Amino acid sequence: MNYPYPLGRNQNTYDPKDLLLREMILRVPTDIVDMEWDYPGPATDQGVTPHCVGFAGANFLINLPTFTPQTNADGDRYYYKSVEYDGNPNSENGSTSRSLAKTLVFYGAINAYAFIYDQKTFDFWLRTKGPIICGTNWTEGMFFPDVNYIIHTTGNVVGGHEYEVNAIRGDDTYGLYRIQNSWGDGYGDHGAVWIPKKEFWDNFKYGGDALTAIELDPVIPLPEPDPEPEKPGCLSKIVGLFK
Numbered sequence: 001m002n003y004p005y006p007l008g009r010n011q012n013t014y015d016p017k018d019l020l021l022r023e024m025i026l027r028v029p030t031d032i033v034d035m036e037w038d039y040p041g042p043a044t045d046q047g048v049t050p051h052c053v054g055f056a057g058a059n060f061l062i063n064l065p066t067f068t069p070q071t072n073a074d075g076d077r078y079y080y081k082s083v084e085y086d087g088n089p090n091s092e093n094g095s096t097s098r099s100l101a102k103t104l105v106f107y108g109a110i111n112a113y114a115f116i117y118d119q120k121t122f123d124f125w126l127r128t129k130g131p132i133i134c135g136t137n138w139t140e141g142m143f144f145p146d147v148n149y150i151i152h153t154t155g156n157v158v159g160g161h162e163y164e165v166n167a168i169r170g171d172d173t174y175g176l177y178r179i180q181n182s183w184g185d186g187y188g189d190h191g192a193v194w195i196p197k198k199e200f201w202d203n204f205k206y207g208g209d210a211l212t213a214i215e216l217d218p219v220i221p222l223p224e225p226d227p228e229p230e231k232p233g234c235l236s237k238i239v240g241l242f243k
Helices: 052-062 072-086 097-106 119-128 197-204 234-241
Strands: 112-116 132-139 157-169 176-180 192-196 209-214
Touching: 052 072, 052 097, 052 132, 052 157, 072 097, 097 112, 097 132, 097 209, 112 119, 119 132, 119 157, 132 197, 176 197, 192 197
Parallel strands: none
Antiparallel strands: 112 209, 132 157, 132 209, 157 176, 176 192
């Protein structure tokens, strides 16, 4: 079946070297604060390509607080570098979140990245720090926002999709996340739609992942300790007594 917009996200495989944002935050507040990070510019458009992973990276850089201008050509460029990290150069079969993150590090766009798998950390970061890159399954219903630009995870899963989440409204029961997509201004509200938080997390548990940029302090090697003075053994002490 043909669908109105292309997909292209592949699920990450497990990597024990991944940094987890939850383990890097000492305290995660539970206060409910609505936060919306503005997206200054027209929506990017991946056209008919499966390059959503690369375009999610471009959207992440365009969005406040980063606000680094990007073009559709940048989205394509990030995609093709990502599939190199996948081990599939020039392929048109989609890519993964991890390969995108490595690509953004390669181009110097971010310093480092960490993954998010729980709602508390996800909401905390979105409310206080900035947007998040997400990869999840995509269903038939998610192609068609309603009059309020809200999508629902109805229908069959038709593939995987990569996108940016850049706003949060309301509580856990009736709250919404805003998705900035890469299907041009004709999708949703200039490329943006809202998804109920509960539906997002129900969908996320089936192989979803999320990541964001972090800053890591440079590792400064500790100086080598001075060598301890050599201590004479018992025999040398005895010899010394007879000199």
